[in-house]
Amino acid sequence: MLEADGDPEFMTSLARGLAVLRCFADEQRPMTIAQASRETGLSRPAVKRCLHTLVRLGYAAQDGVSYALRPKVLALGYAYLSSSTLAMRAQPLLDHLRDELHESCSLGVVEEDEVYYVARAEVSRIMSIALRAGSRLPLYCTSMGRVLLAGHSRDHQRAYLRRTDLAPRTPHTQTGRSALLELFDRVAEEGYAIIDQELEIGLRSIAVPVAGPGGVIAAVNIGTQAARVSVVDLRTRYLPSLRKVAADLRAIMGAP
Template structure:
């Protein structure tokens, strides 16, 4: 099934770049040879998942069915979306739910506030666990040995001057997050962005995380505690009840 794996890698690179791509660009992005990329794109075009425009390729709407298949079959994401929409309308800030997949934070539901300046995130977006509030909440629910193994195999890149990249310090953050039941990230993921996250607990522990993301110029860290933390915890309890039911 090597061909299937290569085809999925090519599809994934389009999601990361969010623009039309040439064979050379897709080859550089995936690490596959140009010949392999050409064969994958030819097949995707024939199946209706991609289209060719000169030297560039673009994805077609048919690819949406792949993502919607997950969203429609995942009961947690299905129940979370209207509740996230409601919370966004209540507090006027973007709200999200994420899970761990392949050592990354994957967004599985998002309700975005309408603002002139907003963060380009949506269901399917991926972020590094160590630098995101939801990622830290999710890692806090893992055993210490898993946390240490993750930090050893993950390149810890300083995304901003504030990003914590010291493994010992991050282990301490995971521990404090587990103790207090939430995580705050202050401009570590992106300058000007603050966020707060809480866990969603199922029968077997933490299964997802919820967060509110804000602009640092408008919202202080104290307001994250006072206003957004209680609202997130109420939403977490409602989703936990769905899982228990």
């Protein structure tokens, strides 16, 4: 990913710096040079130079042998959120959905074979799911991921499954390639996906696609605790409201 592959315009140093920044998001904790080197696959001297530059520019801070990001780095993510028409227009709809159902809900898109959360409205509970705008999750075992994959061609789905480590996240995780392809067909036919404790024990979620002029461009979901909400509740109580949000967002984005 960090190789130029013969591209004379590719800036390897920038790619390395971004890889170091990203490893902080993956680990969500201060990191040493050795830890960042393991996470990125870069040499320790390369990581040290990247971190030194980030500290000089005010994006990171050093405390002994550990490094942590500083608030200035938020400007990088906010630049996307403030310029993304989809995220900005979805946020008030997600806020309304959260207030209506008293559950956390999110908008996600595909990026690098993962679901990227680009907007989220949360409820406050003692036990809650630690997700936020910028979070990333696998496609194959999440409700938004399956909705997004269901919107692609069979060739695309097969290629994704071949290159992906379909690790079981829980005893309930579906990892069989043939079974997943059948699930994608069912999701495409029914227009929604439900995940029942496949990503994490105690977590259920339901998602629907958001259509754009070229097909499925995003997904909207509701995540909840299995102890409080049954699969039947997801279908009968939450699915109609979720579909209305997707339809409203489709209309706002000018999709037919």
